[in-house]
Amino acid sequence: MKLTAQIKLLPSDEQAESLLRTLERANEACQYISDYAHESGEHSKYKLQDAVYHDVREQFDLGAQITVRALGKVADAYKTNPNTHNQFDIRGGFPYDSRILSFYTDRQEVSIWTLGGREKISYEVGENHRALLEQDKGEADLIYRNGMFFLLVSCQMPTANMSDEDVEAIDGYLGVDRGVNNIATTSDGDNWTSDQIDERRQWYQDRRDTLQSVGTRSAKRELQRLGGKQARFQRDTNHTISKRIVSKAKARNSAVVLEDLSGISERTTVRRQQRARHSNWSFYQLRQFIEYKALIAGIPVIKVDPAYTSQTCSNCGHCDSKNRNGSNFECQNCGHSVDADKNAARNIAARGAVNSPMVASEA
Numbered sequence: 139m140k141l142t143a144q145i146k147l148l149p150s151d152e153q154a155e156s157l158l159r160t161l162e163r164a165n166e167a168c169q170y171i172s173d174y175a176h177e178s179g180e181h182s183k184y185k186l187q188d189a190v191y192h193d194v195r196e197q198f199d200l201g202a203q204i205t206v207r208a209l210g211k212v213a214d215a216y217k218t219n220p221n222t223h224n225q226f227d228i229r230g231g232f233p234y235d236s237r238i239l240s241f242y243t244d245r246q247e248v249s250i251w252t253l254g255g256r257e258k259i260s261y262e263v264g265e266n267h268r269a270l271l272e273q274d275k276g277e278a279d280l281i282y283r284n285g286m287f288f289l290l291v292s293c294q295m296p297t298a299n300m301s302d303e304d305v306e307a308i309d310g311y312l313g314v315d316r317g318v319n320n321i322a323t324t325s326d327g328d329n330w331t332s333d334q335i336d337e338r339r340q341w342y343q344d345r346r347d348t349l350q351s352v353g354t355r356s357a358k359r360e361l362q363r364l365g366g367k368q369a370r371f372q373r374d375t376n377h378t379i380s381k382r383i384v385s386k387a388k389a390r391n392s393a394v395v396l397e398d399l400s401g402i403s404e405r406t407t408v409r410r411q412q413r414a415r416h417s418n419w420s421f422y423q424l425r426q427f428i429e430y431k432a433l434i435a436g437i438p439v440i441k442v443d444p445a446y447t448s449q450t451c452s453n454c455g456h457c458d459s460k461n462r463n464g465s466n467f468e469c470q471n472c473g474h475s476v477d478a479d480k481n482a483a484r485n486i487a488a489r490g491a492v493n494s495p496m497v498a499s500e501a
């Protein structure tokens with residue numbers, strides 16, 4: 139499973155200026171390569187490299203590896219959108235790899251290639267992301283946002299299967315149902331309703347509609363800023379929920395049990411999320427947050443078959459679609475009456491006890 143760690147760079151004024159010039163120059167080079175790719179119809183990285191590598195290095199005074207990354211970035215863009223003349227924002231993110239970026243996690247410092255030479259820059263990182271950085275690291279995107287520099291680092295998480303001893307060490311199972319009325323409900327009754335989120339989402343939607351109808355440049359900028367704010371709000375909420383769930387499981391020495399939604403529906407969700415930043419509430423993100431917080435906390439995550447969890451009585455096991463009526467569950471067999479999402483979460487927890495557990499799947 140790959141997860142992204144975000145770190146904030148703390149450059150001096152001179153270093154910040156050098157980073158910004160480097161980012162701008164690299165993106166100018168991308169635009170130059172893109173112009174060529176569009177005109178020539180040559181889209182593969184190697185063909186582009188043959189054609190313009192020396193040109194780019196000379197014209198933009200870039201290092202060999204930065205030039206290779208620029209060629210890669212453009213080739214990727216044409217892989218996704220072959221029929222457009224791809225444009226590169228002069229301050230857009232730029233990919234770095236281990237040949238132009240090194241981490242010194244013990245002293246929270248990176249060494250990064252800039253036009254002025256290698257710079258050693260210290261950084262800030264949150265507690266969870268610090269743990270991610272200790273794993274194997276892949277590419278990192280250098281991002282410039284609101285006058286600050288960030289690195290989004292792709293980290294490989296270990297995939298660990300639970301041993302029999304791990305299973306024996308567990309005292310219980312905390313089931314989590316991810317519904318529509320509720321973002322999440324646990325088998326012991328914690329729940330986070332979607333109401334507040336929906337209100338906020340509606341507010342963003344209305345504001346976006348207004349700005350779109352205005353259509354001026356400043357409205358477009360405001361629109362972009364709004365998208366970022368909404369995404370951060372969603373992230374924060376998912377972080378809060380996942381943190382609470384995992385810390386509760388840890389305190390009780392329980393495994394977290396989730397529905398295994400790794401079918402088509404989930405893949406659709408992921409793709410939709412990539413397509414639109416202002417996507418609907420993201421279950422996928424919540425699951426990801428639960429998984430990596432659990433991994434760091436040493437709490438197993440078990441995925442179970444989600445079929446009929448909402449129609450089955452958690453008291454007597456009777457399964458009937460008539461058991462469920464909106465947000466209420468009332469068993470047609472034993473009369474057990476309970477909140478529908480809580481009933482589902484209990485079924486999920488019970489299934490965790492009989493399933494063969496695993497910590498994380500390859501994503």
Ligand SMILES: [Zn+2]
Nearest residue numbers: 451454469472
């Ligand atoms: Zn029943």
